[in-house]
Amino acid sequence: DIYRTSYQSVFARVQENGFFHESVTGRYRGEYVRSIGALACLAAEVNELPAAGRALRFVTNVMKNKNLSYLPFTISADGQTVRTEDELDGRAHFVLGWALYILKTGDRPYFEESYDLMKREADAFCSSTYFYEQFGLVRNRRFTHTRMRNSNDYHDVFDLLTNTFTASALERMIEVATAYGKPEDAVLWQDTLGKIKTGIAKNLTRQVNGKTVYLEQRYYDNGQGNPENGVSWVCLSPVATGFSGVDPQILQNTAAYTRSVLWKDASKGGYLAVESSAGGSIKNWILGKSVGWDLGIAGKAGDWEHICDTLEFLNTYHTQSLYMERMQPSGSSWKLIDCGNGEQVIWFLWGMARVRQAAGLSAKP
Numbered sequence: 001d002i003y004r005t006s007y008q009s010v011f012a013r014v015q016e017n018g019f020f021h022e023s024v025t026g027r028y029r030g031e032y033v034r035s036i037g038a039l040a041c042l043a044a045e046v047n048e049l050p051a052a053g054r055a056l057r058f059v060t061n062v063m064k065n066k067n068l069s070y071l072p073f074t075i076s077a078d079g080q081t082v083r084t085e086d087e088l089d090g091r092a093h094f095v096l097g098w099a100l101y102i103l104k105t106g107d108r109p110y111f112e113e114s115y116d117l118m119k120r121e122a123d124a125f126c127s128s129t130y131f132y133e134q135f136g137l138v139r140n141r142r143f144t145h146t147r148m149r150n151s152n153d154y155h156d157v158f159d160l161l162t163n164t165f166t167a168s169a170l171e172r173m174i175e176v177a178t179a180y181g182k183p184e185d186a187v188l189w190q191d192t193l194g195k196i197k198t199g200i201a202k203n204l205t206r207q208v209n210g211k212t213v214y215l216e217q218r219y220y221d222n223g224q225g226n227p228e229n230g231v232s233w234v235c236l237s238p239v240a241t242g243f244s245g246v247d248p249q250i251l252q253n254t255a256a257y258t259r260s261v262l263w264k265d266a267s268k269g270g271y272l273a274v275e276s277s278a279g280g281s282i283k284n285w286i287l288g289k290s291v292g293w294d295l296g297i298a299g300k301a302g303d304w305e306h307i308c309d310t311l312e313f314l315n316t317y318h319t320q321s322l323y324m325e326r327m328q329p330s331g332s333s334w335k336l337i338d339c340g341n342g343e344q345v346i347w348f349l350w351g352m353a354r355v356r357q358a359a360g361l362s363a364k365p
Contacts, residue, residue: 002314003352004365005321006345007046010039013342014051018058019077024322024340030074030081033059034090035342040097041240042350044104046363052101053110059094060114071095071121088130088140092165095121096241099172103179111180119185122173125166126192132158135218135225136199138166143217146274146287147232158225159217160204161237167196168243197245205250212247213254214238231258232275233290239297240347255297259306269312274326286327288344292351299355307355323348 014020022028022035036055043052062079063071071091072082098118102111124130130138137158145155170193177186204215206227216234218225235258238246262273262282272294276282291310298306317334318324325341327334338344353363 001321002318002323003349006323006340007349007365009322009340010042010342010345010349011048011051014039014055016054018054018056018061019075019079020055020058020342021077022074022342023338025338027325027338028341030076030083031058032074032090032343033071034087034093035346037090037093037095037097038343038346038350040101041093041242042346042353044097044100045350045353049101049105052097053105053107056094056098056101057110057114060098060117063117070124085142087142087144088125088138089143089159089162089165091121092125092162092169095125095169096165096172099169099176102176103172111176115176115180115182118173119177122170122185122189125170126188131192131195133195134223135203136195137163137203137218138196139220141220145232145234146283147228147230149219155217156220157217157228158203158220159234160200160214161234163196163200163204164238164241164243164246167193167200167245168241170196171243193245200245201247208253208257211253211257212250213257214250229278230276231261233272233287233293236290236293236297239293239300240350251297252301255294255301259294266313266317268316269309269314271310271313271327284329288323288325288341289347292347292349295348295351296354299351299358302358 020031020036022032036059039055040052043049062075066082071094073085073087073090074083095118125138132139135158139158140162141156143155143157143159143162145153149155170189174186174189177183205212206215214235216228216232218227235254238251261276264271264273271286272290273282273284274287295307295310320336320339322339323345324336325338325344327336357363
């Protein structure tokens with residue numbers, strides 16, 4: 001029921017002009033562009049590409065109408081009001097989703113009208129504004145996190161999520177450029193992609209209990225790149241990207257270690273808490289998309305016991321059929337916050353679609 005209701009909510013919410021309201025409860029205003037990239041990734045998985053095409057076009061039309069120099073953060077329903085905070089991971093989400101849509105559909109007219117915008121984004125990812133040669137990583141100056149540092153949940157970091165999404169976006173853009181007769185555009189992207197692959201392997205991994213796992217992030221800290229040795233939902237993010245540079249064994253090691261730190265048993269099943277500090281202090285609530293990413297990893301590994309524990313928990317404690325942004329303990333029950341939240345629902349659906357297909361079921365409910 002949660003999967004069916006949430007699936008219907010997401011795709012019914014894409015209006016004819018392509019606008020997609022992030023929050024049905026009103027908690028968040030307007031459309032979040034990162035969610036449109038995620039929506040296109042989901043649509044490619046479940047074959048709902050016409051809806052993705054409308055949503056992508058709405059964003060690129062606003063970019064052209066407003067003469068924006070890069071992808072915005074949020075857009076109002078009428079396309080007239082935009083927020084332009086520069087969150088690199090959100091931009092990478094969108095470029096990845098755009099490229100997947102073009103590759104899946106062969107929509108030549110939309111390619112022609114929007115390619116220059118996406119090329120400009122991909123070129124920017126490779127520029128010294130974002131890519132740092134010394135680390136082989138891209139820097140996100142405004143990474144939205146659940147983790148607080150210096151009383152702030154916006155971090156200036158070289159993080160695993162931004163780097164794997166950026167790398168995957170470049171990888172897919174190289175495919176698009178090659179397929180559409182623009183191989184010269186891909187030269188810079190290919191060079192930077194190779195460096196990011198090396199940078200992730202060298203600077204976003206660490207050894208834990210004799211095994212290599214992915215490091216959540218390194219804080220910019222005036223160029224020092226200090227590591228965050230806690231664990232969180234960010235550690236699971238590479239599974240969502242489709243990036244060929246993700247090492248399957250390191251990702252499985254990372255998931256196993258993350259679960260060993262964050263997994264909580266309940267009377268029915270169990271759940272993954274959102275994060276832990278390096279010292280072991282756990283923030284005990286659930287972020288919606290981390291469940292989807294965890295399910296995606298478990299489905300690929302055929303870890304049916306873990307999948308069933310997760311679904312039994314949701315079946316028991318997720319008391320609404322529209323999926324949440326987050327769940328927080330409330331006495332002997334759980335409080336559900338912003339049910340229907342676009343980004344969180346989309347990644348839950350993505351993970352569930354992967355699990356359903358692995359089990360021989362249709363991705364569509």
